[in-house]
Amino acid sequence: VKEEPTLSIIVVGASGDLAKKKIFPALFALFYENCLPENFTVFGFSRTEMNDEELRTMISKTLTCRIDQRENCGEKMDHFLQRCFYHSGQYNSEDDFSGLDCKLKEKEAGRLPNRLFYLSIPPNIFVDVVRCVSHRASSASGWTRVIVEKPFGRDSDSSRELTRSFKQYLSEDQIFRIDHYLGKELVENLSVLRFSNLVFEPLWSRNYIRNVQLIFSEDFGTEGRGGYFDNYGIIRDIMQNHLLQILALFAMETPVSLDAEDIRNEKVKVLRSMKPLKLQDVVVGQYKGHSKGNKSYSGYTDDPTVPNNSVTPTFAAAALFIDNARWDGVPFLMKAGKALHTKRAEIRVQFRHVPGNLYKKTFGTDLDKATNELVLRVQPDEAIYLKINNKVPGLGMRLDRTDLNLCYSTRYRGEIPDAYERLLLDAIEGERRLFIRSDELDAAWSLFTPLLKELEEKKVAPELYPYGSRGPVGAHYLAAKHNVRWGDLS
Ligand code: BG6
Numbered sequence: 497v498k499e500e501p502t503l504s505i506i507v508v509g510a511s512g513d514l515a516k517k518k519i520f521p522a523l524f525a526l527f528y529e530n531c532l533p534e535n536f537t538v539f540g541f542s543r544t545e546m547n548d549e550e551l552r553t554m555i556s557k558t559l560t561c562r563i564d565q566r567e568n569c570g571e572k573m574d575h576f577l578q579r580c581f582y583h584s585g586q587y588n589s590e591d592d593f594s595g596l597d598c599k600l601k602e603k604e605a606g607r608l609p610n611r612l613f614y615l616s617i618p619p620n621i622f623v624d625v626v627r628c629v630s631h632r633a634s635s636a637s638g639w640t641r642v643i644v645e646k647p648f649g650r651d652s653d654s655s656r657e658l659t660r661s662f663k664q665y666l667s668e669d670q671i672f673r674i675d676h677y678l679g680k681e682l683v684e685n686l687s688v689l690r691f692s693n694l695v696f697e698p699l700w701s702r703n704y705i706r707n708v709q710l711i712f713s714e715d716f717g718t719e720g721r722g723g724y725f726d727n728y729g730i731i732r733d734i735m736q737n738h739l740l741q742i743l744a745l746f747a748m749e750t751p752v753s754l755d756a757e758d759i760r761n762e763k764v765k766v767l768r769s770m771k772p773l774k775l776q777d778v779v780v781g782q783y784k785g786h787s788k789g790n791k792s793y794s795g796y797t798d799d800p801t802v803p804n805n806s807v808t809p810t811f812a813a814a815a816l817f818i819d820n821a822r823w824d825g826v827p828f829l830m831k832a833g834k835a836l837h838t839k840r841a842e843i844r845v846q847f848r849h850v851p852g853n854l855y856k857k858t859f860g861t862d863l864d865k866a867t868n869e870l871v872l873r874v875q876p877d878e879a880i881y882l883k884i885n886n887k888v889p890g891l892g893m894r895l896d897r898t899d900l901n902l903c904y905s906t907r908y909r910g911e912i913p914d915a916y917e918r919l920l921l922d923a924i925e926g927e928r929r930l931f932i933r934s935d936e937l938d939a940a941w942s943l944f945t946p947l948l949k950e951l952e953e954k955k956v957a958p959e960l961y962p963y964g965s966r967g968p969v970g971a972h973y974l975a976a977k978h979n980v981r982w983g984d985l986s
Pocket of ligand 1: 676714733841
Protein backbone atom coordinates (compact mmCIF):
# COMPACT_ATOMS: atom_id res chain seq x y z
CA VAL A 497 0.00 0.00 0.00
CA LYS A 498 1.37 3.41 -0.93
CA GLU A 499 1.75 5.66 2.08
CA GLU A 500 -0.07 8.98 2.17
CA PRO A 501 2.44 11.81 1.68
CA THR A 502 3.14 14.18 4.56
CA LEU A 503 2.77 17.91 4.38
CA SER A 504 4.98 20.23 6.41
CA ILE A 505 4.08 23.91 6.38
CA ILE A 506 6.95 26.02 7.60
CA VAL A 507 6.15 29.59 8.54
CA VAL A 508 9.44 31.47 8.30
CA GLY A 509 9.11 34.61 10.41
CA ALA A 510 6.70 32.89 12.78
CA SER A 511 6.89 35.51 15.51
CA GLY A 512 5.93 38.37 13.18
CA ASP A 513 2.61 40.14 12.90
CA LEU A 514 1.47 38.70 9.58
CA ALA A 515 2.12 35.16 10.79
CA LYS A 516 0.23 35.69 14.03
CA LYS A 517 -2.69 37.61 12.57
CA LYS A 518 -3.19 35.87 9.26
CA ILE A 519 -1.17 32.76 8.52
CA PHE A 520 -1.63 30.62 11.64
CA PRO A 521 -5.35 31.51 11.87
CA ALA A 522 -5.78 30.64 8.17
CA LEU A 523 -4.03 27.30 8.67
CA PHE A 524 -6.27 26.56 11.61
CA ALA A 525 -9.36 27.45 9.57
CA LEU A 526 -8.23 25.01 6.87
CA PHE A 527 -7.71 22.34 9.50
CA TYR A 528 -11.12 23.09 10.97
CA GLU A 529 -12.70 22.70 7.55
CA ASN A 530 -10.85 19.39 7.04
CA CYS A 531 -8.93 20.84 4.12
CA LEU A 532 -5.48 19.82 5.33
CA PRO A 533 -4.18 16.33 4.55
CA GLU A 534 -4.18 13.69 7.24
CA ASN A 535 -0.42 13.86 7.88
CA PHE A 536 0.47 17.47 8.32
CA THR A 537 2.66 19.47 10.65
CA VAL A 538 3.14 23.19 11.01
CA PHE A 539 6.58 24.51 11.88
CA GLY A 540 7.36 28.01 13.04
CA PHE A 541 10.86 29.26 12.28
CA SER A 542 12.27 32.58 13.43
CA ARG A 543 15.12 34.10 15.40
CA THR A 544 13.18 34.38 18.67
CA GLU A 545 14.14 31.68 21.16
CA MET A 546 11.02 29.67 21.94
CA ASN A 547 10.01 26.08 22.51
CA ASP A 548 7.04 24.27 20.97
CA GLU A 549 4.79 25.07 23.92
CA GLU A 550 5.63 28.75 23.76
CA LEU A 551 4.83 28.86 20.06
CA ARG A 552 1.49 27.16 20.78
CA THR A 553 0.66 29.68 23.47
CA MET A 554 1.63 32.52 21.17
CA ILE A 555 -0.50 31.42 18.24
CA SER A 556 -3.44 30.18 20.31
CA LYS A 557 -4.20 33.83 21.09
CA THR A 558 -5.04 34.64 17.50
CA LEU A 559 -6.77 31.43 16.42
CA THR A 560 -10.47 31.97 15.98
CA CYS A 561 -13.37 30.02 14.65
CA ARG A 562 -15.04 32.04 11.96
CA ILE A 563 -18.36 31.61 13.61
CA ASP A 564 -18.01 32.00 17.35
CA GLN A 565 -20.44 29.42 18.60
CA ARG A 566 -19.25 26.58 16.43
CA GLU A 567 -19.14 23.19 17.96
CA ASN A 568 -15.86 21.52 18.87
CA CYS A 569 -13.88 24.64 18.27
CA GLY A 570 -11.79 24.34 21.43
CA GLU A 571 -11.17 20.66 20.88
CA LYS A 572 -10.15 21.24 17.28
CA MET A 573 -7.81 24.01 18.37
CA ASP A 574 -6.07 21.65 20.76
CA HIS A 575 -5.63 19.08 18.01
CA PHE A 576 -4.26 21.73 15.70
CA LEU A 577 -1.84 23.10 18.27
CA GLN A 578 -0.49 19.61 18.94
CA ARG A 579 0.61 19.57 15.29
CA CYS A 580 2.54 22.86 15.66
CA PHE A 581 6.29 22.87 16.38
CA TYR A 582 9.05 25.41 16.52
CA HIS A 583 12.65 25.76 15.49
CA SER A 584 14.63 28.90 16.12
CA GLY A 585 17.46 29.99 13.89
CA GLN A 586 19.12 32.74 11.91
CA TYR A 587 17.64 33.43 8.51
CA ASN A 588 20.97 33.18 6.73
CA SER A 589 22.32 30.12 8.53
CA GLU A 590 22.41 26.93 6.50
CA ASP A 591 23.22 25.07 9.73
CA ASP A 592 20.03 26.30 11.33
CA PHE A 593 18.06 25.17 8.30
CA SER A 594 19.82 21.78 8.54
CA GLY A 595 18.57 21.61 12.12
CA LEU A 596 15.07 22.35 10.86
CA ASP A 597 15.48 19.68 8.18
CA CYS A 598 16.30 17.07 10.86
CA LYS A 599 13.18 17.92 12.83
CA LEU A 600 11.07 17.83 9.66
CA LYS A 601 12.44 14.40 8.77
CA GLU A 602 11.56 13.13 12.23
CA LYS A 603 7.94 14.13 11.77
CA GLU A 604 7.83 12.88 8.20
CA ALA A 605 8.81 9.46 9.48
CA GLY A 606 9.98 8.14 6.16
CA ARG A 607 6.78 9.01 4.28
CA LEU A 608 6.83 10.99 1.04
CA PRO A 609 7.55 14.54 2.21
CA ASN A 610 6.01 17.69 0.73
CA ARG A 611 7.15 21.00 2.15
CA LEU A 612 5.54 24.40 1.88
CA PHE A 613 7.55 27.37 3.13
CA TYR A 614 5.75 30.65 3.82
CA LEU A 615 8.19 33.57 3.89
CA SER A 616 6.65 36.03 6.28
CA ILE A 617 9.84 38.08 6.55
CA PRO A 618 11.28 41.40 5.37
CA PRO A 619 12.35 41.47 1.71
CA ASN A 620 16.05 42.04 2.45
CA ILE A 621 16.34 38.47 3.72
CA PHE A 622 14.20 36.72 1.07
CA VAL A 623 17.19 35.52 -0.92
CA ASP A 624 19.14 34.26 2.13
CA VAL A 625 16.20 32.19 3.22
CA VAL A 626 15.51 30.84 -0.26
CA ARG A 627 19.16 29.82 -0.54
CA CYS A 628 19.12 28.07 2.85
CA VAL A 629 15.84 26.35 2.04
CA SER A 630 17.09 25.09 -1.30
CA HIS A 631 20.44 23.90 0.11
CA ARG A 632 19.35 22.50 3.43
CA ALA A 633 15.62 22.14 3.85
CA SER A 634 14.22 21.18 0.46
CA SER A 635 12.27 17.99 0.18
CA ALA A 636 14.41 15.33 -1.47
CA SER A 637 11.61 13.24 -2.96
CA GLY A 638 8.35 15.20 -2.61
CA TRP A 639 7.72 18.78 -3.65
CA THR A 640 9.05 22.01 -2.12
CA ARG A 641 7.07 25.20 -2.66
CA VAL A 642 7.79 28.68 -1.38
CA ILE A 643 5.16 31.36 -0.84
CA VAL A 644 6.48 34.92 -0.86
CA GLU A 645 4.63 38.07 -0.07
CA LYS A 646 5.33 41.50 -1.55
CA PRO A 647 7.29 43.74 -1.78
CA PHE A 648 8.85 42.05 -4.78
CA GLY A 649 11.39 44.80 -5.28
CA ARG A 650 10.88 48.56 -5.44
CA ASP A 651 10.99 49.01 -9.20
CA SER A 652 11.65 47.09 -12.42
CA ASP A 653 15.39 46.65 -11.83
CA SER A 654 15.23 45.49 -8.23
CA SER A 655 12.31 43.20 -9.00
CA ARG A 656 14.18 41.59 -11.90
CA GLU A 657 17.20 41.17 -9.66
CA LEU A 658 15.05 39.43 -7.07
CA THR A 659 13.51 37.17 -9.71
CA ARG A 660 17.00 36.31 -10.98
CA SER A 661 18.24 35.50 -7.47
CA PHE A 662 15.23 33.32 -6.72
CA LYS A 663 15.74 31.42 -9.94
CA GLN A 664 19.25 30.45 -8.88
CA TYR A 665 17.68 28.37 -6.16
CA LEU A 666 14.12 27.58 -7.18
CA SER A 667 12.25 26.95 -10.41
CA GLU A 668 9.36 29.25 -11.33
CA ASP A 669 6.82 26.56 -10.52
CA GLN A 670 8.12 26.35 -6.94
CA ILE A 671 7.58 30.07 -6.34
CA PHE A 672 4.13 31.24 -5.27
CA ARG A 673 4.02 35.05 -5.26
CA ILE A 674 1.03 35.97 -3.21
CA ASP A 675 -1.24 38.97 -3.72
CA HIS A 676 -3.81 38.50 -1.04
CA TYR A 677 -6.37 40.63 -2.88
CA LEU A 678 -6.66 37.83 -5.45
CA GLY A 679 -7.83 35.56 -2.65
CA LYS A 680 -10.72 37.82 -1.67
CA GLU A 681 -14.11 36.34 -2.38
CA LEU A 682 -15.45 39.18 -4.49
CA VAL A 683 -12.29 39.41 -6.55
CA GLU A 684 -12.50 35.70 -7.30
CA ASN A 685 -16.12 36.17 -8.19
CA LEU A 686 -15.32 38.83 -10.77
CA SER A 687 -14.73 36.27 -13.51
CA VAL A 688 -17.80 34.27 -12.57
CA LEU A 689 -19.96 37.36 -12.71
CA ARG A 690 -18.62 38.39 -16.07
CA PHE A 691 -18.20 35.11 -17.89
CA SER A 692 -21.24 33.24 -16.69
CA ASN A 693 -23.92 35.91 -16.96
CA LEU A 694 -25.33 36.87 -20.32
CA VAL A 695 -26.51 40.19 -18.89
CA PHE A 696 -22.89 41.20 -18.28
CA GLU A 697 -20.57 39.37 -20.65
CA PRO A 698 -21.61 41.11 -23.90
CA LEU A 699 -21.46 44.52 -22.18
CA TRP A 700 -17.83 44.14 -21.05
CA SER A 701 -16.20 46.54 -23.49
CA ARG A 702 -15.79 50.15 -24.56
CA ASN A 703 -19.14 49.88 -26.38
CA TYR A 704 -21.07 49.87 -23.13
CA ILE A 705 -18.67 50.72 -20.33
CA ARG A 706 -17.80 54.38 -19.80
CA ASN A 707 -15.22 53.94 -17.08
CA VAL A 708 -14.04 51.55 -14.40
CA GLN A 709 -13.01 52.59 -10.90
CA LEU A 710 -10.91 50.62 -8.45
CA ILE A 711 -11.08 52.10 -5.01
CA PHE A 712 -9.19 51.23 -1.85
CA SER A 713 -9.47 53.24 1.32
CA GLU A 714 -8.50 52.69 4.91
CA ASP A 715 -9.67 54.71 7.89
CA PHE A 716 -6.37 54.35 9.72
CA GLY A 717 -2.88 55.60 8.98
CA THR A 718 0.45 53.83 8.84
CA GLU A 719 0.66 53.69 12.64
CA GLY A 720 3.46 51.35 13.65
CA ARG A 721 4.50 50.68 10.04
CA GLY A 722 5.78 54.13 9.14
CA GLY A 723 9.39 53.00 8.82
CA TYR A 724 8.50 50.30 6.29
CA PHE A 725 5.89 52.34 4.52
CA ASP A 726 8.09 55.36 3.97
CA ASN A 727 10.36 53.31 1.77
CA TYR A 728 7.45 52.20 -0.43
CA GLY A 729 4.46 54.55 -0.41
CA ILE A 730 0.90 53.84 -1.42
CA ILE A 731 1.60 53.33 -5.14
CA ARG A 732 3.90 50.39 -4.41
CA ASP A 733 1.88 49.23 -1.41
CA ILE A 734 -1.54 49.00 -3.05
CA MET A 735 -1.71 50.15 -6.67
CA GLN A 736 1.10 48.33 -8.43
CA ASN A 737 -0.12 45.04 -7.00
CA HIS A 738 -3.61 44.77 -5.49
CA LEU A 739 -5.45 47.24 -7.71
CA LEU A 740 -3.51 46.45 -10.87
CA GLN A 741 -4.16 42.73 -10.39
CA ILE A 742 -7.88 43.41 -10.12
CA LEU A 743 -7.70 45.57 -13.22
CA ALA A 744 -5.97 42.82 -15.20
CA LEU A 745 -8.55 40.24 -14.13
CA PHE A 746 -11.36 42.62 -14.92
CA ALA A 747 -10.15 43.56 -18.37
CA MET A 748 -8.59 40.35 -19.72
CA GLU A 749 -9.91 38.64 -22.83
CA THR A 750 -11.74 35.36 -22.34
CA PRO A 751 -9.08 32.82 -21.40
CA VAL A 752 -8.94 29.55 -23.31
CA SER A 753 -9.80 27.74 -20.07
CA LEU A 754 -9.74 28.25 -16.33
CA ASP A 755 -6.26 26.79 -16.27
CA ALA A 756 -3.73 28.95 -14.38
CA GLU A 757 -1.50 29.49 -17.42
CA ASP A 758 -4.41 30.44 -19.66
CA ILE A 759 -5.64 33.02 -17.17
CA ARG A 760 -2.20 34.43 -16.46
CA ASN A 761 -1.43 34.66 -20.18
CA GLU A 762 -4.48 36.87 -20.63
CA LYS A 763 -3.63 39.03 -17.62
CA VAL A 764 -0.12 39.65 -18.94
CA LYS A 765 -1.54 40.72 -22.28
CA VAL A 766 -3.67 43.36 -20.57
CA LEU A 767 -0.69 44.68 -18.62
CA ARG A 768 1.43 44.80 -21.74
CA SER A 769 -1.29 46.69 -23.61
CA MET A 770 -1.12 49.57 -21.16
CA LYS A 771 1.11 52.61 -21.41
CA PRO A 772 3.43 53.38 -18.48
CA LEU A 773 1.98 56.08 -16.27
CA LYS A 774 3.16 59.68 -16.50
CA LEU A 775 3.15 62.40 -13.89
CA GLN A 776 0.04 64.01 -15.37
CA ASP A 777 -1.87 60.74 -14.91
CA VAL A 778 -1.66 60.83 -11.11
CA VAL A 779 -2.41 62.86 -8.03
CA VAL A 780 -0.54 62.12 -4.84
CA GLY A 781 -1.46 63.05 -1.29
CA GLN A 782 -0.27 62.67 2.27
CA TYR A 783 -2.36 62.85 5.43
CA LYS A 784 -1.75 65.49 8.02
CA GLY A 785 -2.74 65.66 11.68
CA HIS A 786 -6.30 66.56 12.47
CA SER A 787 -8.47 67.05 15.55
CA LYS A 788 -12.09 66.02 15.71
CA GLY A 789 -14.02 66.87 18.86
CA ASN A 790 -11.70 65.96 21.69
CA LYS A 791 -9.79 63.39 19.61
CA SER A 792 -6.70 64.24 17.71
CA TYR A 793 -5.08 62.20 14.97
CA SER A 794 -1.39 62.40 14.13
CA GLY A 795 -0.22 63.19 10.67
CA TYR A 796 1.98 60.85 8.63
CA THR A 797 5.20 62.76 9.32
CA ASP A 798 4.43 62.94 13.06
CA ASP A 799 5.42 59.27 13.21
CA PRO A 800 8.94 59.23 14.74
CA THR A 801 10.03 56.57 12.23
CA VAL A 802 9.11 58.82 9.28
CA PRO A 803 11.44 61.68 8.25
CA ASN A 804 9.86 65.10 8.87
CA ASN A 805 10.30 66.13 5.27
CA SER A 806 9.02 62.90 3.75
CA VAL A 807 7.10 63.30 0.48
CA THR A 808 6.02 59.66 0.41
CA PRO A 809 2.41 59.48 -0.76
CA THR A 810 -0.17 57.91 1.53
CA PHE A 811 -2.81 58.58 -1.11
CA ALA A 812 -2.77 58.35 -4.88
CA ALA A 813 -5.29 58.52 -7.67
CA ALA A 814 -4.37 57.47 -11.18
CA ALA A 815 -5.91 57.20 -14.64
CA LEU A 816 -4.84 54.24 -16.76
CA PHE A 817 -5.74 53.24 -20.29
CA ILE A 818 -5.62 49.92 -22.08
CA ASP A 819 -4.57 50.28 -25.65
CA ASN A 820 -6.53 47.47 -27.26
CA ALA A 821 -9.70 47.04 -29.29
CA ARG A 822 -11.86 46.19 -26.30
CA TRP A 823 -10.89 49.07 -24.03
CA ASP A 824 -9.65 51.85 -26.30
CA GLY A 825 -10.43 55.21 -24.64
CA VAL A 826 -12.02 53.81 -21.47
CA PRO A 827 -10.47 55.36 -18.36
CA PHE A 828 -9.59 52.93 -15.58
CA LEU A 829 -9.35 55.06 -12.50
CA MET A 830 -7.62 53.92 -9.34
CA LYS A 831 -7.71 55.54 -5.96
CA ALA A 832 -5.92 54.28 -2.87
CA GLY A 833 -5.40 55.97 0.44
CA LYS A 834 -4.68 55.62 4.12
CA ALA A 835 -6.27 57.65 6.93
CA LEU A 836 -9.40 58.43 4.94
CA HIS A 837 -12.98 58.69 6.22
CA THR A 838 -13.86 55.05 5.67
CA LYS A 839 -12.47 51.54 5.17
CA ARG A 840 -13.60 50.17 1.86
CA ALA A 841 -12.47 48.39 -1.27
CA GLU A 842 -14.67 48.31 -4.32
CA ILE A 843 -14.84 47.94 -8.06
CA ARG A 844 -17.21 50.32 -9.83
CA VAL A 845 -18.27 49.98 -13.43
CA GLN A 846 -20.08 52.94 -14.90
CA PHE A 847 -22.02 52.23 -18.07
CA ARG A 848 -22.86 54.53 -20.97
CA HIS A 849 -26.25 56.18 -21.57
CA VAL A 850 -29.05 54.34 -23.25
CA PRO A 851 -28.87 55.91 -26.74
CA GLY A 852 -31.94 58.04 -27.47
CA ASN A 853 -33.25 57.46 -23.97
CA LEU A 854 -37.02 58.00 -24.06
CA TYR A 855 -36.90 59.32 -20.54
CA LYS A 856 -34.11 61.81 -20.99
CA LYS A 857 -36.38 64.75 -20.19
CA THR A 858 -37.05 63.23 -16.80
CA PHE A 859 -33.32 63.26 -16.07
CA GLY A 860 -32.88 66.91 -17.01
CA THR A 861 -29.51 67.67 -18.53
CA ASP A 862 -27.42 65.36 -16.39
CA LEU A 863 -27.84 62.09 -18.22
CA ASP A 864 -24.54 60.88 -16.75
CA LYS A 865 -26.12 60.71 -13.35
CA ALA A 866 -28.70 58.32 -14.68
CA THR A 867 -26.48 55.65 -16.17
CA ASN A 868 -26.23 52.17 -14.74
CA GLU A 869 -23.44 51.41 -12.37
CA LEU A 870 -22.34 47.98 -11.22
CA VAL A 871 -20.59 47.90 -7.87
CA LEU A 872 -18.66 45.01 -6.37
CA ARG A 873 -17.99 45.84 -2.78
CA VAL A 874 -14.94 43.74 -1.98
CA GLN A 875 -14.99 44.71 1.69
CA PRO A 876 -16.39 45.29 4.21
CA ASP A 877 -20.01 44.02 3.93
CA GLU A 878 -19.37 42.18 0.70
CA ALA A 879 -22.05 42.97 -1.86
CA ILE A 880 -22.80 43.28 -5.53
CA TYR A 881 -25.29 45.88 -6.56
CA LEU A 882 -26.49 47.39 -9.78
CA LYS A 883 -27.80 50.90 -9.93
CA ILE A 884 -30.82 51.08 -12.18
CA ASN A 885 -33.48 53.63 -13.05
CA ASN A 886 -36.91 52.79 -11.81
CA LYS A 887 -40.33 54.38 -11.79
CA VAL A 888 -41.40 55.61 -8.41
CA PRO A 889 -44.76 53.95 -7.81
CA GLY A 890 -47.63 56.38 -8.22
CA LEU A 891 -49.76 58.11 -10.79
CA GLY A 892 -47.07 60.50 -11.97
CA MET A 893 -43.92 59.68 -13.89
CA ARG A 894 -41.00 60.15 -11.61
CA LEU A 895 -37.82 58.14 -11.93
CA ASP A 896 -35.69 57.00 -9.11
CA ARG A 897 -32.15 55.64 -9.16
CA THR A 898 -32.18 52.56 -7.04
CA ASP A 899 -30.23 49.35 -6.44
CA LEU A 900 -30.67 45.71 -7.29
CA ASN A 901 -28.75 44.49 -4.32
CA LEU A 902 -27.03 41.22 -3.51
CA CYS A 903 -25.83 41.48 0.05
CA TYR A 904 -23.60 38.55 0.98
CA SER A 905 -24.40 38.49 4.68
CA THR A 906 -28.11 38.11 3.94
CA ARG A 907 -27.81 35.72 1.03
CA TYR A 908 -24.90 33.58 2.23
CA ARG A 909 -25.06 34.02 5.99
CA GLY A 910 -21.80 35.88 6.00
CA GLU A 911 -19.47 32.92 5.96
CA ILE A 912 -16.62 34.17 3.83
CA PRO A 913 -13.19 32.61 4.13
CA ASP A 914 -10.22 34.86 4.67
CA ALA A 915 -8.12 35.45 1.54
CA TYR A 916 -5.15 33.66 3.14
CA GLU A 917 -7.18 30.48 3.60
CA ARG A 918 -7.93 30.21 -0.10
CA LEU A 919 -4.39 31.08 -1.13
CA LEU A 920 -2.74 28.67 1.28
CA LEU A 921 -5.06 25.90 0.16
CA ASP A 922 -4.29 26.66 -3.49
CA ALA A 923 -0.54 26.56 -2.80
CA ILE A 924 -0.92 23.21 -1.03
CA GLU A 925 -2.85 21.89 -4.00
CA GLY A 926 -0.39 23.36 -6.51
CA GLU A 927 -3.07 25.61 -8.04
CA ARG A 928 -1.29 28.69 -9.42
CA ARG A 929 -4.23 30.66 -10.82
CA LEU A 930 -4.22 33.25 -8.03
CA PHE A 931 -0.45 33.70 -7.79
CA ILE A 932 1.65 36.15 -9.78
CA ARG A 933 3.90 34.80 -12.53
CA SER A 934 7.28 36.48 -13.02
CA ASP A 935 6.37 38.00 -16.41
CA GLU A 936 3.19 39.45 -14.88
CA LEU A 937 5.22 40.99 -12.12
CA ASP A 938 7.66 42.45 -14.60
CA ALA A 939 4.86 43.94 -16.72
CA ALA A 940 3.29 45.43 -13.60
CA TRP A 941 6.53 47.13 -12.59
CA SER A 942 7.11 48.45 -16.11
CA LEU A 943 3.87 50.41 -15.84
CA PHE A 944 4.73 52.14 -12.59
CA THR A 945 8.53 52.42 -12.54
CA PRO A 946 8.97 55.54 -14.73
CA LEU A 947 6.32 57.36 -12.71
CA LEU A 948 7.84 56.37 -9.38
CA LYS A 949 11.27 57.49 -10.55
CA GLU A 950 9.93 60.85 -11.67
CA LEU A 951 7.97 61.42 -8.46
CA GLU A 952 11.06 60.62 -6.42
CA GLU A 953 13.60 62.49 -8.51
CA LYS A 954 11.47 65.62 -8.62
CA LYS A 955 10.42 65.17 -4.98
CA VAL A 956 6.86 65.95 -6.02
CA ALA A 957 5.09 67.41 -3.01
CA PRO A 958 1.96 65.47 -2.10
CA GLU A 959 -1.28 67.37 -1.56
CA LEU A 960 -1.95 67.32 2.17
CA TYR A 961 -5.33 66.05 3.38
CA PRO A 962 -6.65 65.86 6.92
CA TYR A 963 -6.70 62.50 8.65
CA GLY A 964 -10.21 61.07 8.32
CA SER A 965 -11.16 63.17 5.28
CA ARG A 966 -12.10 62.09 1.77
CA GLY A 967 -8.62 62.74 0.47
CA PRO A 968 -7.12 65.43 -1.78
CA VAL A 969 -9.43 67.41 -4.05
CA GLY A 970 -6.89 66.83 -6.81
CA ALA A 971 -8.45 63.38 -7.22
CA HIS A 972 -11.67 65.05 -8.42
CA TYR A 973 -9.84 67.15 -10.97
CA LEU A 974 -8.04 64.10 -12.28
CA ALA A 975 -11.36 62.27 -12.66
CA ALA A 976 -13.04 65.31 -14.21
CA LYS A 977 -10.24 65.57 -16.77
CA HIS A 978 -11.44 62.19 -18.02
CA ASN A 979 -15.14 62.99 -17.67
CA VAL A 980 -15.47 60.76 -14.68
CA ARG A 981 -17.21 61.29 -11.37
CA TRP A 982 -15.99 59.06 -8.52
CA GLY A 983 -18.86 56.71 -7.78
CA ASP A 984 -18.09 56.45 -4.08
CA LEU A 985 -18.62 60.15 -3.59
CA SER A 986 -21.82 60.74 -5.55
C1 BG6 B 1 -1.30 45.15 2.42
C2 BG6 B 1 -0.70 46.52 2.56
O1 BG6 B 1 -0.84 44.54 1.25
O2 BG6 B 1 -2.71 45.26 2.36
C3 BG6 B 1 -1.27 47.23 3.76
O3 BG6 B 1 0.70 46.40 2.68
C4 BG6 B 1 -2.76 47.24 3.74
O4 BG6 B 1 -0.79 48.58 3.82
C5 BG6 B 1 -3.30 45.83 3.51
O5 BG6 B 1 -3.24 47.74 4.98
C6 BG6 B 1 -4.81 45.84 3.32
O6 BG6 B 1 -5.27 44.53 3.29
P1 BG6 B 1 -6.75 44.21 3.72
O7 BG6 B 1 -6.92 42.78 3.38
O8 BG6 B 1 -6.85 44.49 5.18
O9 BG6 B 1 -7.63 45.13 2.93
